Amino acid sequence: MDKQMRSRLEALLETVQKPSRYTGGEVNEIKKDWAGRTSFCFAFPDTYEVAMSHLGLKVLYESINAQDDLLCERVMMPWVDMMAGLMEQGIPLYSLESRKALSDFDMVGFTLQYEMSYTNILKMMELGGIALNNKDRDEGAPFVVAGGPCAFNPEPLSPFIDAFLLGDGENATNEMLRVIAAGRKAGKKRADILRDLAQVEGVYLPDLYEAAYHEDGRLAAFRPLDQTAPLPITKRIERNLDEAPFPTSIPVPYTQAVHDRIVLEIMRGCTRGCRFCQAGMLYRPVRERSPEQLFALAEQLVAATGYEEMSLSSLSTGDYSQLLELIRGLNQRFADQRVSLSLPSLRIDNQLQEALGETAEVKKSGLTLAPEAGTQRLRDVINKGVTEEDLLRTVSEAFASGWSSVKLYFMIGLPYETDEDLLGIADLARKVVAAYYAVPKGQRARGLKVVVSASTFVPKPMTPFQWAAQDTLEEIRRKQSLLRSALNIKGVTFNWHDPETSFLEACFARGDRRLARVLYRAYELGCLLDGWNEHFKFDAWMQAFADTGMDPAFYANRERAREELMPWDLADIGVSKNYLWRENERARKAEVTPDCRHGCEGCGLTRFEGVCT
Amino acid sequence: MKMLVVFEKMGAHRFLGHLDLQRAMQRALRRSGLPVTYSQGFNPHLQLSFAAPLSVGIQGEREIMEVPLSRQISEADFLSKLNKTLPQNMKAKAAVLLEDKLAPAMARMGAATYVLRPDAHFEQLAAAVPGFLLQERIPFMKRGKAGMREEDLRPLIYNLMVKDDTLVTVLATSSKGTARADQLFLSLCAFAGIQQPRCLITRTALLDERFAPLEGA
Numbered sequence: 128m129d130k131q132m133r134s135r136l137e138a139l140l141e142t143v144q145k146p147s148r149y150t151g152g153e154v155n156e157i158k159k160d161w162a163g164r165t166s167f168c169f170a171f172p173d174t175y176e177v178a179m180s181h182l183g184l185k186v187l188y189e190s191i192n193a194q195d196d197l198l199c200e201r202v203m204m205p206w207v208d209m210m211a212g213l214m215e216q217g218i219p220l221y222s223l224e225s226r227k228a229l230s231d232f233d234m235v236g237f238t239l240q241y242e243m244s245y246t247n248i249l250k251m252m253e254l255g256g257i258a259l260n261n262k263d264r265d266e267g268a269p270f271v272v273a274g275g276p277c278a279f280n281p282e283p284l285s286p287f288i289d290a291f292l293l294g295d296g297e298n299a300t301n302e303m304l305r306v307i308a309a310g311r312k313a314g315k316k317r318a319d320i321l322r323d324l325a326q327v328e329g330v331y332l333p334d335l336y337e338a339a340y341h342e343d344g345r346l347a348a349f350r351p352l353d354q355t356a357p358l359p360i361t362k363r364i365e366r367n368l369d370e371a372p373f374p375t376s377i378p379v380p381y382t383q384a385v386h387d388r389i390v391l392e393i394m395r396g397c398t399r400g401c402r403f404c405q406a407g408m409l410y411r412p413v414r415e416r417s418p419e420q421l422f423a424l425a426e427q428l429v430a431a432t433g434y435e436e437m438s439l440s441s442l443s444t445g446d447y448s449q450l451l452e453l454i455r456g457l458n459q460r461f462a463d464q465r466v467s468l469s470l471p472s473l474r475i476d477n478q479l480q481e482a483l484g485e486t487a488e489v490k491k492s493g494l495t496l497a498p499e500a501g502t503q504r505l506r507d508v509i510n511k512g513v514t515e516e517d518l519l520r521t522v523s524e525a526f527a528s529g530w531s532s533v534k535l536y537f538m539i540g541l542p543y544e545t546d547e548d549l550l551g552i553a554d555l556a557r558k559v560v561a562a563y564y565a566v567p568k569g570q571r572a573r574g575l576k577v578v579v580s581a582s583t584f585v586p587k588p589m590t591p592f593q594w595a596a597q598d599t600l601e602e603i604r605r606k607q608s609l610l611r612s613a614l615n616i617k618g619v620t621f622n623w624h625d626p627e628t629s630f631l632e633a634c635f636a637r638g639d640r641r642l643a644r645v646l647y648r649a650y651e652l653g654c655l656l657d658g659w660n661e662h663f664k665f666d667a668w669m670q671a672f673a674d675t676g677m678d679p680a681f682y683a684n685r686e687r688a689r690e691e692l693m694p695w696d697l698a699d700i701g702v703s704k705n706y707l708w709r710e711n712e713r714a715r716k717a718e719v720t721p722d723c724r725h726g727c728e729g730c731g732l733t734r735f736e737g738v739c740t
Numbered sequence: 741m742k743m744l745v746v747f748e749k750m751g752a753h754r755f756l757g758h759l760d761l762q763r764a765m766q767r768a769l770r771r772s773g774l775p776v777t778y779s780q781g782f783n784p785h786l787q788l789s790f791a792a793p794l795s796v797g798i799q800g801e802r803e804i805m806e807v808p809l810s811r812q813i814s815e816a817d818f819l820s821k822l823n824k825t826l827p828q829n830m831k832a833k834a835a836v837l838l839e840d841k842l843a844p845a846m847a848r849m850g851a852a853t854y855v856l857r858p859d860a861h862f863e864q865l866a867a868a869v870p871g872f873l874l875q876e877r878i879p880f881m882k883r884g885k886a887g888m889r890e891e892d893l894r895p896l897i898y899n900l901m902v903k904d905d906t907l908v909t910v911l912a913t914s915s916k917g918t919a920r921a922d923q924l925f926l927s928l929c930a931f932a933g934i935q936q937p938r939c940l941i942t943r944t945a946l947l948d949e950r951f952a953p954l955e956g957a
Contacts, residue, residue, distance in 0.1 A: 138938055141797055146755035154767070154827045379767055381760040433767030433825070435785065464770070465784045 128226045132218055136226075139212040145382050148175035149209060151201075151223030153378040155431060157188070158224045159198040165308040167191055167199045167300070168222050168232040168269075172247035173240075173658060178203040179378070180386035182440060183238060183275065187300055190372035197304050200224040200232075201378075202255070204247045204656065213254055220254035229255025233307050235269045236300065237288070239277035242635035243628060243657040245284060246650040248273075252287070259647075261289050261334065266317050270307055270324070274300075278331075279362075279409055280588045280695035283635050283642040285333030289321060293698050294329045294362030295395075297371045302327050325356055329363030331697065332356065338640055338694070344681055346639055346692045359699040362409075364738060368395060368416045373424055376431035388436035388469070389428045391421055393453065397442035398723045400730075402510045402714050403499070403541065405587035406442055408702050411732050412739040413446075413724075418453045425457060429466055437461070438469045494525050497536040500544075501551025507717040508543050510710070515555065523562045531572035533559060539606050540584040540598035540626075542714060549606055552579065553613035560618050579614055580622040581607070583629035587636050588695040589702065591710035596686040597633040600626050627665040628657070633683035639694040642682070644675040701738070703731030742808045743818055744845060746834040746955050749800040750942075753830055758793040764827060765805060771825040774818060775810040791845035791946050791954060792852065792913050795920060799942040802833065804954055806845050836955050849914050850949035851898055854921040856907040860937040861929075866902040868932035873900060878927050893919055893927055898951075900924070914949070 128136070140146040169187055171178030178184060184201065191199035200222035205213060213220060219228035229235050235257065237248050249259055257271060258264045264271075273284065274292035281291040292299050303324060310320035325332040335356035339348040351358050365371040373392065380387065396413040397406070416424075425437060437457070441447060457468055498518055500506045506513060522533055537552050556579050563575045583603050586595045598606070603626040614621040635642060649671035656662040672679050687693070689708055696704070706729060713720055720728055732739040749761065756764065766786045769776050778784040791804035819835040826832060842848075858865060872878075878893040896912040896919035907928075911919040921941045929936040946954045 140755060141938070145757075146796075147752075147760060150752040150755060152752055152828065154764075154771075154825075379764075381756050381764055383759075383763070430771065433770035435766070435770065465778050465786075 128218075128221060128228075132216075133226070135216045136218055139209070139216055139218070143208045143212060144206060145175075147381040148203070149205065149223070153380055154433075155376045155378045156224060157192045157199075157378075159192060161198065161225065161227075164196060164198045165304045166227075166232045166234070167197065167304055168229055168235045169199055169201050170229070170235050170237045170248075170251055171201070171203045172237055172244040172251060173204050173656075174206060175203045175380070176382065176384050177658075179380045179384040181238065181240070182390045182392060183296070185374045185377040185390075186372060187236075187296060188378070189374035189376065190297060191300060191304070193372070194301060196308065197301065200227070202229060202235075202251070204244075204251055205254070207656070207662070210250070210254065210655075219256045220251055230257050230269060232269045233311070234304055235271050237271070237273040237275075239273050239275040239281075239284070241658065242277060242283075242632045243663075245635065245646055246654050247656065248284070249287065249647070249650045250655055260286055262286075264289070264317070268317075270303075270320070272303060276406065276409060277636070279405075279698050279700060280636065280638070281331060281333065282338075282640040282694040282697075283638040283646055285640045286643045287646075288333070290324045291331045291333070292329055292363065293331060293360055293700075295365040295371070296363070297365050299327060299329050299363045303330065322353070322355065328361065331360045333640070336697070340639075340641075344678075346694055349692065349694070349697060359697055361699045362701065364412075364701075364735070365395075366414070366738065368392075368414045369420050373416070373420075375424060375427035377428065379432050379434070386438070387434075388438055389425065389432060389434045389466075390438055390440045391425055391428075392416065392440045393421060393444065394441035394447050397446070399443060399446070399512065400510050400710070400720050400723065400728065401499075402508070402591040402710055403538065403584065403587070404442075405590050408589050408707075408730075409700055410442065411701055411730065415447060418449050418456060421453060422456055422460065426460065429461060429464065435465060436467050436469060444470055493532040493534060494522070494530050495534040495536070496521065498555065499536065499538050500541060500548060501537065501553070501555055502548045504717050505541060505544055505548040505551070507719050508714045509541055510714070510720055512719065512722065515558070518555070519558055519562055522559050523565065526563045526566045526571055529572050531563070531574050532576040532578075534578045534580065535559065537579065537581045538584045539581045539610065540603055540629075542584075542586075542592055542595045543717070546606075546609060549610055550613055552581070552610060553616065556614060556619050557616055560616060563618070575618045577619045578622060579619060581610060582624065583626045585629050585632045585636060588693065589698075589700055589707070591707045591714060593637070593693065593707060594687040594689065594691075594711060597630065597683045599680075599684055600630055603629075628663060630679065630683055631657075631665075631668055634679045635682075637694070638682055641677065645671050645677050648674050701730070701732040701735060703734075706730045741812060742806050742838050742840055743813075743815070744804060744806050744836040744838050744955055745818075745822065745832050746802050746804055746836075747800075747826070747830060747832045749794065749803050749830060751799070751829050753827075754797055754799040757796050758790070761794075762788065762790070764830070768822065768825045768827065768830075769807065772821045774807075774821055775813055777808045777810045789844055789846060792849050792918075794943060795922060797941070798854075798921060799940070801942055801944045802946065802953075802955075803943070804845050804946050806838070808840070834955060845946075845954055847915070848948050848954060849946060850912070851910050851947040851951060852913040852943055853945040853947065854909050854911065854924075855903075855942045855944055856909065856921065856925055856939055857905065857942075858907075858925075858937045858939040861932070861934045862905055864932050864934055865907065865928060868928060869900055869902055869907070872928055872931045873897070875931075878931075880923055880927055893923065897924065910947070910951070913946070 191197050202222050270289050272290045273288045274296050278291045306323045335353045341347045394415045396410040499511045586592045607623050652667040654667050777787050787808050789806050794800050815835040822832045881888050882891045899910040
């Protein structure tokens with residue numbers, strides 16, 4: 128950025144909301160000299176506050192910057208005022224560290240955390256001076272890559288992204304950068320470097336494959352155009368978390384991030400096998416970090432950041448094999464420094480009471496539980512191995528030891544759900560309220576607050592429900608209103624969301640490459656920042672489907688046959704399609720599959736030698 | 741005892757809101773391991789008070805905060821430890837040990853000095869200063885608890901003069917009345933009949949009621 132542009136940027140920053148979203152300069156920011164280094168820009172397609180809550184960004188930021196030959200900078204989606212200002216002033220979207228345009232980087236990597244951020248990616252490329260279509264990128268253009276959970280069905284983004292990474296990115300990102308560095312050094316053509324990238328384990332290059340369709344719209348065939356292109360693409364797995372990089376010093380935002388605290392990833396993967404849960408399938412096998420390593424990481428992070436809060440992250444913290452030892456050790460080390468520990472997504476069975484007692488010494492935060500469904504039958508359908516008894520015992524104990532605020536998360540629109548299951552939610556809420564009043568008045572904390580949240584179920588690829596139809600918008604609205612009247616209970620607040628976002632998520636989560644046209648059209652129609660209610664334009668999205676002749680219901684509301692070829696069958700996540708179907712059948716019969724730590728359920732991961740024990 | 745700290749908030753740090761600044765300072769103090777005190781309760785936080793919040797967009801050369809101490813420490817020691825953990829470009833310039841019984845810095849505030857550096861129209865602005873100050877009243881609209889109301893800026897301007905290519909002003913800053921430097925600039929531009937140019941504003945000193953620097957107590 129030249130001097131003149133810098134001064135225009137300064138002037139612009141004076142006029143926008145929260146300018147510190149765009150200035151960088153945080154404590155622990157890393158600025159490296161560009162000379163002789165391969166440059167990577169980690170691009171987060173949502174605002175700074177969301178991005179800086181994301182652990183993956185911090186992991187890659189530190190681990191890439193630790194490599195002498197590489198450098199990593201950050202860029203996020205600007206808010207509408209900054210977006211307009213950048214365009215008006217002719218300033219390209221720039222990285223926070225060195226204020227270079229996205230087009231100056233060797234590789235730009237978007238993280239795909241949720242479907243509704245896809246149009247932001249297009250906008251960021253446009254603002255950053257990168258051609259949207261991968262075929263239009265010239266020799267010097269950055270290689271645009273994408274990873275994260277949604278990269279496991281990358282097809283709707285296929286024309287825009289050069290290469291997707293499926294699976295753990297800690298080491299794969301470095302490998303990709305080095306392939307690009309080597310290729311450029313050898314004077315290779317872009318097309319040849321791309322072919323080299325396709326040889327990195329876990330990398331998918333959409334342009335090396337073609338798809339054919341049946342007349343009714345179903346996928347008929349998917350094949351490589353090039354003999355060297357692998358199919359399926361096997362996901363990357365970091366086998367040992369203690370050996371995988373983890374940050375010890377993270378940038379501390381000035382403006383408050385959504386999750387503004389130290390996050391310790393204690394475990395990756397989950398063996399519970401909840402049938403709706405995509406992360407539970409994608410991130411197998413279970414891998415734990417050792418308490419010793421976590422203590423060391425936590426101490427370095429507290430010293431480096433000055434954060435006052437720390438949370439433990441995993442898909443199922445209660446299943447961490449040495450949870451009590453971990454919590455006790457962290458409390459011991461940090462109580463004097465007033466660092467409080469929060470435990471999100473705790474499952475409501477094992478060891479909870481003891482764990483609760485430990486955290487309460489430092490801080491009393493709200494208790495969040497996720498029964499997901501209102502009746503035992505439906506919890507068996509989704510294989511959420513939690514009983515009403517477990518749940519009520521947990522809340523009773525929490526109320527008795529001073530909690531008064533409980534959040535309960537449910538889903539509506541689950542496969543095989545009936546109205547009786549919905550009314551079961553109200554029933555459960557009533558029992559939670561009764562559990563509070565069962566604690567004698569002097570003993571319980573005042574101000575009972577039970578929040579019941581019901582989100583709309585989105586069938587996700589690579590889960591046992593990948594064949595299922597999502598309820599139509601009308602049906603979801605009917606169910607919401609049924610619940611609304613049933614949950615008119617004193618002390619209980621009911622939260623729900625408009626189902627339109629979930630409907631679009633269902634389209635793109637299970638979309639094929641033809642949906643790229645819809646994405647592009649929606650982007651042209653101004654659909655941006657759709658994760659933010661005030662910017663979500665459902666009508667424009669419907670217009671985009673209509674303009675491109677695509678039917679959203681085909682993707683969201685259609686039940687698939689067992690043998691249908693799925694767009695995401697290109698990926699091998701380790702869990703086999705046969706296993707997923709078997710689980711789907713068991714769901715139909717409301718049969719539970721036990722946690723596979725107690726005996727292998729044959730999901731398919733044992734095919735990989737030494738990965739799953 | 742408590743420690744009064746003089747620090748700067750220059751350059752890009754002018755974009756930090758007051759809450760952002762508070763958090764940044766709290767975290768710097770936590771990283772430093774200095775003997776600070778924490779509030780009681782379930783959400784213990786570090787006790788820290790600022791003499792006068794600074795509006796977003798304005799730089800501060802000698803901003804002031806006070807930190808209650810849990811044990812004695814020398815001024816020099818405090819200063820060097822804090823400077824090791826402050827964000828870059830947010831330097832602590834002085835530390836002064838004070839008795840707890842001395843009124844908080846916020847309560848001792850009387851005025852603040854600002855330097856205004858406009859991008860354009862400087863000649864016209866400079867020429868307008870004498871006439872501007874001769875006005876008996878300089879009404880402006882202020883957002884209060886009960887909506888917008890009219891207030892008079894004139895008695896809150898203790899001094900305004902031209903110095904080289906800048907305007908230097910001393911404005912009332914206390915519980916009895918506070919004038920904002922950006923408001924002064926807006927009113928001056930209106931008086932001079934020009935469209936408001938960009939203007940870099942720097943607060944250069946915090947003063948007590950007798951116009952002595954607050955840190956000299």
